[in-house]
Amino acid sequence: MTISEEYIGISQGSVISPLLANIYLHQFDLEITKKGYHLIRYADDFIILEQTQEIIARALSDITTTLQTLKLNLNEKKTRLIHAENGFVFLGYYIDINGKGPSKKAIGAISRKLDEITRSGKRRSIDERITDLKQSIKSWTNYFHTCRGIDPKNEVMLIALIEMSLELGDDEYAVKLIGKRKDFDIDQSDIWYRLGHLAKILGQKEEALNAFSQALSISPDHFQAKDSLKQLELVDEDVYSSIERLKRLIHHCPDLPQPYRDLAFCYSELGEYGQAQESFQQASKLEMKEEPEEKHKEKPQDKPITPPSIEPEQLIFSDEDISLFCSLFRGRKESFACQWVDEIGRRGFSTISRPLNPDEIKRHFNGIDTLGLYLMNEEDRVYLSVIDVDINQKALLEYATNEEEITKLHQLTNNDTARIVSICDDLKIPVLIEDSGYKGRHLWFFFSTPIPAKLARIFLKFIIEKAGKASSGIHREIFPDRDKVKGEGFGPLIKLPLGIHKRTNRRCLFLDREGNPISNQMEVLSQIRQITQQTVEEILLTYGVTSRTASIKEEENESPLIDSLLSGCGVISYLVKKARDSHYLDNSERVTLLYTLGHLGQEEKTRR
Template sequence: METPDDIFKRMKAFRDKDDAGGAGAYVEATETREIRDPAFHRDLARVCEDLGLIPRAVLEYNLSLRDQPNQAAVLKRLAVIYQDQGQTEKAMRAWQQVIPLAPEDEEPIYELGLLFEQNREWESARNLYRDALERTKNPKFQKFLKEIEYQAKTQQAVESGELSPEEALLSPTEAQLIHFTTLFSGREAVYARQWVSPTGNAGYTPIHEPLTILVAKNHILGHHTIGVYQLRLDNTVNFIAFDIDIAKAALARGITDRKIWERQVKEAHSLACRLLDIAAGMELPLYLEDSGFKGRHVWLFLERPIPAKAAKRFAEGLAGQLPPPPAGVHLEIFPKQAYVPGEGLGNLIKLPLGIHRKTGRRGVFISADGQPFEHQLAYLDKMERVKKEKIFEAIQRFFGPAPSPGAEERATGAAVPAGPSIPGPELVVLKPVEEYKPDQDLQLQFLLGSCEVLNLLTRKIFEEKELTNEERNVLTYVLGHLDKGPEAVNFFLSQTVNANPSMFLKSRFQGNPMSCPKIRSRIPHITSKADCNCQFDPRLNMYPTPLLHLHGLQQPGALAGDPAKLSAVKLQQIVKEYIKIKGEMKRLQVLAEGLEKTLIEVFKQSEVQQIPTPVGTLKMLTSGEGKPNFIVEI
């Protein structure tokens, strides 16, 4: 049986070869149950999470608990994994074990209470909050208790007519129904139907059927009320939403006092309008909905699906621009999860234009002054969808480059818990990314000009703001060997929304860079678009890798001697580069001529002699033959 040291040495060997698949296969094939070492199992579980082997990570965390029970940190990690996967029962059991081990930590109480309430286990939630109140004396738990006690009063308020009655029924066309199902499409082949019990409890039941136009029509006509599970099977989303409503701690008071209720709804509405203003300043269209019960939904629709991880990051960033919500107002973002693996469904959100079963009120889109739009479905048809590039730009604006790991330790002097100890390049950032200027890195620019694959890969970063794991590995294990490899890698990773600080490099890689055949096997969707068939000088006697392009850069005087002595391979490279440059010059010339024609018309019609800009002043002069010429003064 292999020892822990043997296993981590093998893992290091796989990492040095950039073989994540081999590392995963090795871990899956390695039996570790006989090893009695809680720290080993805990560290291996973290490695498994990094490799995406979540079931194996769960096993290793449990083996760590077997060897050393009652580890609060390990139990919390298990609870989070179960909760992210939608395994509610297991998550609740894990949180229940954490609470007595960390009595001063209120997070497990909040998380467990939320799960109890989502499952409508009111008695369990009541006991949890009562015990927490006695132990911590935190008045928040008293408010939670009051909210549970007043659950039944919500239904009574609806039946007594204290809440607004149902609005007039709508008459959707087939085209409008198709548009509705397109805008709000989520998890494939399943949606949720809202229900309310005779005692006033409410919830949703998953319906494992497609969201068809007939389902949408029945929702709009008020026959039933539906919600969607936002994350699709590939963990992407079509929309982003914010739920701003009366907090559960304040709900009880509002139900029994109409004036308090109206004030709280007004505060929720004001916060939602503030969110609209912030987004408008970034040219991002948001749409405001009266949810039909205790607050507002704010919607943003996407032109194309984007990863839920990016959508969640954007929502967190936009919500972070708001001032703290007033007392009694609560804000939630959707999506709540970055991914929902397996058969999990994740969180759902009620769709607009349907009737809230608890109040009998319809959820309608409203203006900033709180008035419903007269033609709801026509208004829906005019809603704009946001390009994914705008979302990625906003994320960069909110958060900037990924933070340097260890920054918190340097700022506070506190030690940051370490992960598994596997030798190799230390994955932290040495310098702020801003200090590195890629356009001044001669090696990098020469390489990107010579290797079309790397050129396409870096262009993808700026266009899509995201890399897959394989694309990131190619970038890292090629550029990481340059003289300024860590700076180059860290710069490009900082431009993506899915880079983790642990992926950043501190030191330059030694040894062999990734080969061209391996690159083609890892990212065929990129290499198939490029002319990935470079011929390198056989006299170099090295396996093919993009870094061989730098051999010409290392001999800047190569062309100063006898051109007849150039190798055939080198000559082919020079001709190829020359043709590419000439083609680019031709393209730019055509583009410039088109712009000049437009500018000539602008100068003539406006009768101006010059146009100042932040980068210089453009002047138009007319020659003796009447031909206009442009002069740029910097």
């Protein structure tokens, strides 16, 4: 082609091609939407969504005619009529009635690219290879916003995908990927260490322990794996599993005294006081090796571990008391939970799939069963919420055999509870204090009608923040612990009051402001005042907690100018909704909003 020749069209790949396509096809958009069809178009790719095949067939005819007036034709090879149940690909996404995700073609393309990076970079370090893989995955996820669908072909790719899933906030998929490490024969300690580090971040205690142990089996002097192994919190409610984890830690780090102390605590929980004493003595020997001789000579002997001998007190109650209790402690209608303890001391809750009835409450009061309540109903609302004030597990284990320190920690629990209750009293918020039966307090808040779990969480968080930071060694937790119940789960579970704690054999009684048991447990329930949703919202608004409560209300106080813009421009309305729902916009989307909403002027900014 010479410089004097004329031609029609523009070069393929030109940066202004999408813009020119939109300008040229604008008339097409108007004609098709005017006929009532539901059109979604991007450049020269589009789909029509309708209810029946007859409407779609008519739409195809109208589209063909309209395009011909613009001297355009449909690409017959790429045009087809399908049912949404069968799925279709649009702009790289596979879409069906269940949702959308990357198409097989898109997944295949990124998989081949990652394979190529892996093969070509074998001489590079693990960190460099993972960095290269993550750069390619990030480019892909900037469009699809997920790593799901990419199948890791090797352990290096697996780590890159887990790290990218974490960056995207998809912890659920990251946990699933951690499980795929079983598909690979891993013989490098650094790989195992990195997998252990990721498992630790995800709270996968067993996976982290296994990975760090594997790293040390290959390289016994791998200081990072050893240090990480020492830092793992290996003790939890499952005492039997805790013992197995501690034994593995001792195998790799036999000179540490703390695992033996933790082991002594676990054995005492199971009633194995002989083994507990042996573990405690071993911890003492190791501590003596670590300390100067003159120091341990002056050290007082810790008392031997002895079994608890507490008999739970009886609870006096009537049928009316049971009815009152049922009216206050309401949660998920069709399910509750019952605590169990097996012959080796393991404890947990089993879900009972039926409504909680008065006979079961009676068994709970009599100490036969210990019941738990799923707080959130099917609409993600709650009738009550709880602040749990506990001794930190680490602090509890550290001073397991030191009665003086444990007493101090219990006093700190009382003090922390008193600070929170004082805030509630100042705000005239009714609250009921309960001895949780083991190492803490439950602060119960009752609502007159079920309120959104999200609002309850904001309310309790506000109270905690107003009470100030918790004392050292004290841990606070809010129930409900989430805004919504996802999937088929039952949501947050909390043990009901007035029952027997299976670990300590203590009854969980209501307390007065000084921390003493109230003489008439049922009378205090009859006197408790319930909180209205209006009261909650008024308190939050009074104290300026507006930014966090704004999302609770469905309505938004937009200005007339913004209302007009959002109702008149589908693109801007979509971007604003996307920003609110996902808290993410890519660069081009942010720029689009900046150069539209940004020009509304200072008046509109001050209204906002």
